[in-house]
Structure formats: C-alpha cells, structure tokens
Amino acid sequence: MTDRQSFAMDFGPANSPDGFRVELGGDKPLRLDSEAELGPFSMAYQTYGTLNDEKSNAILVCHALTGDQFVLGPHPVSGKSGWWEHMVGPGKTLDTERYFVICANVLGGCMGTVGPQEINPKTNHSYGLDFPVITIKDMVEAQAMLLDYLEIDQLFSVIGGSMGGMQALQWAVSHPKRCFTAIPIAAAARHSAQNIAFHEVGRQAIMADPEWTEGGYLAGDSFPVRGLAVARMAGHITYLSEAALHRKFGRALQDRSEVSYGFDADFQVESYLRHQGMSFVERFDANSYLYITRAMDYFDLPAEHGGVLANAFKGVETRFCLISFTSDWLYPTSESRDMVRALNAVAANVSFVEIESDKGHDAFLLDEPKMFETLGGFLTGAAKLRGLESE
Amino acid sequence: MTDRQSFAMDFGPANSPDGFRVELGGDKPLRLDSEAELGPFSMAYQTYGTLNDEKSNAILVCHALTGDQFVLGPHPVSGKSGWWEHMVGPGKTLDTERYFVICANVLGGCMGTVGPQEINPKTNHSYGLDFPVITIKDMVEAQAMLLDYLEIDQLFSVIGGSMGGMQALQWAVSHPKRCFTAIPIAAAARHSAQNIAFHEVGRQAIMADPEWTEGGYLAGDSFPVRGLAVARMAGHITYLSEAALHRKFGRALQDRSEVSYGFDADFQVESYLRHQGMSFVERFDANSYLYITRAMDYFDLPAEHGGVLANAFKGVETRFCLISFTSDWLYPTSESRDMVRALNAVAANVSFVEIESDKGHDAFLLDEPKMFETLGGFLTGAAKLRGLESE
Numbered sequence: 141m142t143d144r145q146s147f148a149m150d151f152g153p154a155n156s157p158d159g160f161r162v163e164l165g166g167d168k169p170l171r172l173d174s175e176a177e178l179g180p181f182s183m184a185y186q187t188y189g190t191l192n193d194e195k196s197n198a199i200l201v202c203h204a205l206t207g208d209q210f211v212l213g214p215h216p217v218s219g220k221s222g223w224w225e226h227m228v229g230p231g232k233t234l235d236t237e238r239y240f241v242i243c244a245n246v247l248g249g250c251m252g253t254v255g256p257q258e259i260n261p262k263t264n265h266s267y268g269l270d271f272p273v274i275t276i277k278d279m280v281e282a283q284a285m286l287l288d289y290l291e292i293d294q295l296f297s298v299i300g301g302s303m304g305g306m307q308a309l310q311w312a313v314s315h316p317k318r319c320f321t322a323i324p325i326a327a328a329a330r331h332s333a334q335n336i337a338f339h340e341v342g343r344q345a346i347m348a349d350p351e352w353t354e355g356g357y358l359a360g361d362s363f364p365v366r367g368l369a370v371a372r373m374a375g376h377i378t379y380l381s382e383a384a385l386h387r388k389f390g391r392a393l394q395d396r397s398e399v400s401y402g403f404d405a406d407f408q409v410e411s412y413l414r415h416q417g418m419s420f421v422e423r424f425d426a427n428s429y430l431y432i433t434r435a436m437d438y439f440d441l442p443a444e445h446g447g448v449l450a451n452a453f454k455g456v457e458t459r460f461c462l463i464s465f466t467s468d469w470l471y472p473t474s475e476s477r478d479m480v481r482a483l484n485a486v487a488a489n490v491s492f493v494e495i496e497s498d499k500g501h502d503a504f505l506l507d508e509p510k511m512f513e514t515l516g517g518f519l520t521g522a523a524k525l526r527g528l529e530s531e
Numbered sequence: 532m533t534d535r536q537s538f539a540m541d542f543g544p545a546n547s548p549d550g551f552r553v554e555l556g557g558d559k560p561l562r563l564d565s566e567a568e569l570g571p572f573s574m575a576y577q578t579y580g581t582l583n584d585e586k587s588n589a590i591l592v593c594h595a596l597t598g599d600q601f602v603l604g605p606h607p608v609s610g611k612s613g614w615w616e617h618m619v620g621p622g623k624t625l626d627t628e629r630y631f632v633i634c635a636n637v638l639g640g641c642m643g644t645v646g647p648q649e650i651n652p653k654t655n656h657s658y659g660l661d662f663p664v665i666t667i668k669d670m671v672e673a674q675a676m677l678l679d680y681l682e683i684d685q686l687f688s689v690i691g692g693s694m695g696g697m698q699a700l701q702w703a704v705s706h707p708k709r710c711f712t713a714i715p716i717a718a719a720a721r722h723s724a725q726n727i728a729f730h731e732v733g734r735q736a737i738m739a740d741p742e743w744t745e746g747g748y749l750a751g752d753s754f755p756v757r758g759l760a761v762a763r764m765a766g767h768i769t770y771l772s773e774a775a776l777h778r779k780f781g782r783a784l785q786d787r788s789e790v791s792y793g794f795d796a797d798f799q800v801e802s803y804l805r806h807q808g809m810s811f812v813e814r815f816d817a818n819s820y821l822y823i824t825r826a827m828d829y830f831d832l833p834a835e836h837g838g839v840l841a842n843a844f845k846g847v848e849t850r851f852c853l854i855s856f857t858s859d860w861l862y863p864t865s866e867s868r869d870m871v872r873a874l875n876a877v878a879a880n881v882s883f884v885e886i887e888s889d890k891g892h893d894a895f896l897l898d899e900p901k902m903f904e905t906l907g908g909f910l911t912g913a914a915k916l917r918g919l920e921s922e
Contacts (some may be wrong), residue, residue: 333780340805341761345739401564
C-alpha cells in the first residue's frame with residue numbers, strides 16, 4: 141500500500157474521531173443478490189445527535205458513489221468539511237438537535253465498511269477482485285443489519301442524493317414498514333444507458349492502468365493513480381451542468397494571459413479537473429470505484445418487479461418526498477417523474493418538487509435554499525404525524 | 532510501429548485509390564498561430580466529381596476531429612464506407628455530378644497530411660511532441676495553400692460539421708472572398724468549458740498510458756492503445772444523445788439473459804463502447820488526437836475579434852447556411868443562434884435551421900432528410916446566383 145492510504149482509521153466502540161465500526165453477519169451471513177455470502181463483515185458509520193427513548197427519531201443518510209459516512213467534518217483523511225454540512229447539523233434541515241442522524245459507509249466502500257480493500261479472512265490478503273459484486277439492495281440489507289444491531293425498528297426517514305437516493309428508494313421497497321418517510325433526491329429507479337456508458341469509461345480508465353494489476357495492486361506497492369484520476373475527471377463533468385462550468389470557468393486561462401500552444405492546463409477548467417482527479421485518489425480506492433459503479437449500473441427497480449415500477453410500491457405506507465433539479469442531466473427530472481407516476485399509480489403518499497438550479501446533479505450537495513425549505517416543510521409535517529413534537 | 536499501422540498509403544499524382552498527396556510550403560513556409568513555421572509539408576486529399584472550366588463549382592468539405600479525407604469509401608485502412616456517403620455522391624445533396632468536392636486531411640492529422648506521426652525532416656524521426664501545436668486557423672491556411680496549388684480562387688462552398696463547421700466558419704472569416712457560401716453544421720464560434728473538459732479527459736487518458744512514452748511511442752514498439760480507446764469512449768458518449776443511447780441500447784444485455792455479477796460487458800452499451808474504442812485505435816494516431824482536440828479547445832472567434840463575434844464578419848459577402856440539431860448537447864442550438872445573431876448584426880446573408888432529431892451531435896453524419904432538404908434548397912439557390920446552371 142502506498143503512502144496515499146497510510147492514514148490509520150481509529151475506529152472504536154466509543155464515538156472516537158473516526159466514528160464507529162461494528163462487525164455484522166457473524167451469526168448469519170448476508171446473502172447477496174449474486175448468491176455469494178458475506179459475513180462476518182465490518183461496517184463503519186457515524187452518528188450525529190441523540191436517539192430518543194422511543195427510538196423514533198432516527199434518520200438514515202445514504203451517501204453517493206464517492207461519498208462516505210462523514211456527513212460532517214473534519215474528514216479524517218482529507219481534513220475537509222463533511223459532504224452534507226449544508227443539510228445536517230444543529231438547526232439545519234436535518235436538525236441534529238431533533239433527529240438522530242446515522243450514516244454508514246456503503247458495502248463495497250473504502251472507509252471502514254467491508255469492500256475490496258479490506259482483508260479477506262479466508263486468505264488474509266485484501267479481497268481485490270475476489271470481493272463479490274454487490275448491488276444497491278445488498279447495500280440496503282447491510283444497513284438493515286446495522287439498524288438491527290442498533291435496535292432501531294423504524295427509521296423516521298431514509299434520505300440520500302444520487303446513489304443515496306437509489307438506496308432510499310430501495311429501502312422503501314425492501315422494508316416499507318421500517319421507513320416512515322423516504323426522500324430520494326436527484327435519483328432514478330434505474331440507471332440509464334448513458335449513465336452506464338459514463339461508468340464504463342471510468343472503469344476502463346482504471347483497468348487500463350498497468351498499476352491496477354487486475355485489481356491486485358494492494359498486495360504490491362502500486363496504485364492505479366492515473367486511471368482512477370481519469371475516471372474521476374470524466375465523472376466530475378457529469379455532476380456539473382454546462383451552465384455551471386461556463387459560469388465558474390468559461391474559457392478563462394489558468395495563471396497566464398495567453399494560451400501556451402502546448403498541453404499544459406492552459407484553461408482553468410482543465411486545472412480544476414486535474415485537481416479533482418488527483419485529490420480523489422488520495423481518499424478513494426480504485427477497486428471500490430469499480431464495485432460501486434457496477435452496483436449503480438445494476439440498479440433497475442422496474443425490471444425486478446415485472447417491468448412495472450408501480451408494482452415495487454404496492455401497499456407501501458411510507459411517505460415520499462422526491463426532489464430533482466432542472467439542470468441535472470445525469471438524473472433528469474423525467475426520472476423523478478417516472479417514480480412519482482408509479483407512486484401515484486398505487487395511491488402512495490408522495491410529494492415532488494423540481495428545483496430550479498443551474499448547478500447540475502451536484503446541486504443536492506450544495507446550498508440550495510429551495511431544497512432545504514421543501515424538505516423542512518415535509519419533515520415538520522411528518523414529525524407531527526410521527527409524534528415527534530418539539531421538546 | 533505496431534501492426535495496427537502497417538497499412539501502406541499509396542498516394543500518387545494520379546487519382547490512386549488512396550488519393551492525392553502534395554507538398555506545400557516549399558517556397559514559403561506556413562507561419563502558424565504559435566509563430567512556428569511549417570514547410571515544406573505534405574497534404575493528402577481526395578476529390579470527387581469534376582472541376583468545371585471556370586473553376587467555380589468547387590466545394591471544400593472539412594472533416595471533424597476523428598474524420599479524414601475519405602468522404603466516400605472504401606476507407607483504405609478500415610475498408611468501411613466513407614464518413615459522409617449520405618451527403619456526397621452522384622445525385623446526393625453535394626452532387627458530384629455537379630460539384631467538384633475536395634476534402635483534405637487536416638493539419639495535425641494522421642492520414643497523409645503532416646502531423647505528429649509524420650517524419651520531421653530535421654531529425655528524420657516522427658515529430659511526436661516536437662510537432663507544433665496548431666489551430667483551426669492554421670488548418671484553414673494550409674487548405675488555402677492547397678487551393679492555391681489547385682488554382683481555385685473561390686470555393687462555391689465550404690462545408691463541415693462539428694470541427695468541420697469551425698473550419699467553414701474560419702474560412703469565411705479569414706478568406707471571405709474565397710467563399711461564395713459557407714455551411715457550418717452542428718458547430719460553434721468557440722469551444723465551451725464543458726467541451727474543453729471532455730477533451731481534457733481524453734488527453735489525460737492518453738497521457739496516462741505508459742505506452743504513450745511522452746509522445747515518443749512511434750520511435751519504439753509501443754502505442755497507447757488503451758489510453759486512446761478510453762479517450763474515444765468518453766468522446767463517443769458526447770456525440771450521442773441520451774435518447775439515442777436509450778433507443779439503441781437501453782439496458783439490454785449483451786449475449787446473456789442475466790447480469791454476470793462481474794466486470795464483463797454485461798450491457799450492450801458497454802460492448803458497443805468498447806468496440807468503438809478498439810476499432811478507433813486501428814486507424815487513428817494518439818498524438819494526433821491530442822493536437823486536434825487542442826486546436827478545437829483554442830478555437831474562439833469572438834476573443835480574436837475584441838470579444839464581439841459580429842466583428843469577425845464585418846463586410847463579409849459570403850452567404851451562410853447554419854444547421855443545428857435539437858438533441859445535440861455538445862454544440863447546442865444556442866451556439867448556432869449566437870452565430871446567427873452575430874451575422875445578423877452585420878447584415879450578412881444567413882439562413883438557419885434547427886433540425887428536430889434525437890440522434891445527438893452525430894446527426895450531421897447520418898441520414899437526416901431535413902438536413903439534406905435544407906441544404907439542397909440553399910445550394911440550388913446559391914448555384915443559380917453563381918451561374919452554375921444545370922448542364
């Protein structure tokens with residue numbers, strides 16, 4: 141393992157700076173969609189706020205492809221802010237003075253939950269490509285085991301953006317009684333051909349890097365730095381809108397007044413992308429990127445329900461709030477509308493807001509007052525119904 | 532050099548199967564935008580149809596990033612059809628029974644015109660990264676030298692899609708008197724931040740490949756096959772629309788009835804992209820990809836005219852016909868509208884049609900009857916004005 145991952149995660153039973161890590165599936169392993177079995181396995185998570193006596197105020201936050209459990213910072217590797225500080229915290233929309241917020245690193249991840257970089261107990265080496273391919277449903281089942289461990293029967297809400305929204309949706313489908321509300325943001329009920337295509341480019345970039353060594357790099361002293369950086373760069377463009385790129389960078393030059401007639405990062409947008417790529421490899425595992433993108437590609441709720449998405453929601457009592465953003469071309473509003481239509485078809489309780497924003501897919505991570513307002517209203521109403529009166 | 536480029540181009544003074552190649556800039560070298568000088572240099576081109584006695588029926592077709600002079604097939608390397616057989620040929624919109632169609636491989640290309648894979652006369656080795664960075668304007672100036680050689684004073688039309696459209700536009704700006712008409716299709720007057728970003732991903736993928744060897748691979752026995760394939764895959768997604776990808780592939784599986792829970796090309800869209808990548812490397816040079824994408828990134832007509840695009844067209848007598856496609860997100864209609872607005876501001880003669888198509892940017896290469904109809908009408912009118920009556 142190279143220096144880039146020499147950080148030591150200090151997990152502990154107490155709320156140590158790096159959060160909690162538990163062992164799950166010791167008694168009964170998790171049976172995956174692929175029919176492989178996993179267990180015992182580790183799961184790392186963070187909590188914010190206090191669980192009430194009735195255990196009725198828990199909100200599970202599900203993170204996106206390149207996120208992790210550090211909703212609030214400082215991040216133990218990068219030292220930066222958490223990824224959802226706009227949304228979570230005292231007095232924020234997900235008010236940690238009111239709610240008990242849980243976020244776990246997903247199955248297949250690289251921040252403490254079992255994934256390809258963790259040690260395979262059967263071989264005493266990192267799993268690498270021996271790690272079983274996982275799905276969004278598998279991620280959710282692992283989280284359900286965590287809730288069992290925490291003795292939380294029902295979530296007040298499950299919420300997430302992008303892949304986190306897929307998990308929120310899957311939660312309501314797999315465990316409707318355990319979700320009082322579900323909030324999929326900037327998500328879809330299945331991954332589109334275009335999105336699969338972009339993921340495939342990222343995977344091919346990683347696999348083309350000779351330092352990937354068929355996924356076995358952790359056994360040697362290599363890491364597919366350049367391949368993973370290219371994957372991240374390609375992905376990053378899709379998270380932003382053309383308008384946002386134009387507004388932020390346009391054709392502005394980086395540290396020069398004229399183009400160089402060369403292949404340096406003449407343009408700010410090039411410099412920005414290169415930086416995004418290089419900082420990503422310091423905190424993320426290349427094999428995890430393969431596994432998690434694959435899980436997203438495989439996500440297809442309609443296909444799992446006879447080709448009719450509405451079937452997935454039959455009899456569901458969960459209250460839904462869906463949000464999309466006008467400039468999100470990765471998970472466009474049409475995808476949210478498809479979900480709303482399916483929920484309406486089974487007379488589910490659903491509200492949906494498309495938010496005007498030029499920030500693209502990443503808007504769900506940013507300071508979007510309309511999103512906070514919408515969710516704040518939805519949560520307040522639901523909290524009353526659930527008997528979570530202000531204390 | 533590897534097998535992938537062992538094809539021998541049989542250029543000759545007669546119209547050999549592989550077309551013509553001339554030496555230009557022997558007397559007076561071409562002075563590039565970078566202030567480097569190039570000459571003598573080779574330029575390879577194809578012609579279709581017959582030049583009339585007045586030399587007034589010549590149409591210059593400008594090719595796009597990964598195109599070449601083989602408008603009609605069979606292509607000497609791939610054996611496939613030419614890239615614009617829908618548009619060019621006897622009885623087609625660019626009717627070779629009426630017009631004399633010329634298409635030259637661009638400066639920086641890899642099909643016979645000087646570029647990084649050609650021999651640098653100063654060193655007797657391939658240029659590699661010693662080749663000077665070129666611009667769209669440089670490409671046009673080299674083409675103008677070819678027209679001088681062919682003794683053609685004025686083109687009846689200059690036409691192209693994508694980067695070919697940039698050249699058509701630059702032709703009308705640099706040599707307005709030499710262009711009776713100009714037809715930029717699916718183009719823009721400057722390259723957007725998002726487009727620069729996608730190009731940068733492609734370049735980084737190539738440069739990340741150890742077989743690129745800082746551009747010197749032709750001297751050894753290597754070629755950045757995987758890096759160039761990844762670049763092509765990323766590019767290819769941007770040439771299609773989400774709707775086209777959905778219609779062509781959706782989530783259909785490739786040669787299997789269930790997903791494999793692995794990293795094979797489970798989905799047809801993955802298989803298609805991999806094929807696009809691998810067939811591209813058989814006919815294209817990786818350094819050429821770097822140089823030509825760079826030329827596109829640098830294209831910025833407004834910046835070269837005091838920030839006001841209209842200034843570029845002052846006094847122009849060329850008749851313009853612009854075409855865009857509704858589902859082209861790489862060069863969206865708004866870019867064409869900007870050009871039309873600028874042309875209108877100087878009272879230029881311009882017609883513009885936005886064509887309804889779900890095929891994305893690549894629509895300009897495809898069978899688009901509305902495009903042929905629009906251009907057919909425009910060319911017929913212009914031919915009358917130019918005195919090109921039917922014979």
